[in-house]
Amino acid sequence: MSACVFCEIVAGRAPATIVREWPDALALVPLGPVVDGHTLVIPRQHVADFGEDPDVSATTMRRAAELAAGEQPMNLITSRGREATQSVFHLHLHLVPRAADDGLALPWYSGRGGKLARH
Helix, strand or coil, rough: CCCCHHHEEEEEEEEEEEECCCCCCCECCCCCCCCCCCEEECCCCCCCCCCCCHHHHHHCCCCCHHCCCCCCCCECCCCCCCCCCCCCCCCECCCCCCECCCCCCCCCCCCCCCEEECC
């Protein structure tokens, strides 16, 4: 089994562009950000996803909210499981700043007439 890339970043053994640090979390620029300002917030403790440890998840969400404070429209996205598009199995929250007509579509947005896709 290979090492967790986010644990390697937390330990200082892998490079990353750190945006902000807290005693319990880090904010960093992801590889291949989808827009300027796209940021990941990760806990320092290894937790596979938001369902594994509610306390760590809540603390990480609080840090993301601190970082996102203000009026900038944005999405906060996280995934649990490969089927839900999780590719790194260490909890991470994507903060994705948004702008009108930025061309980004969420997976459940149909793009037609401003309606949400039916489930």
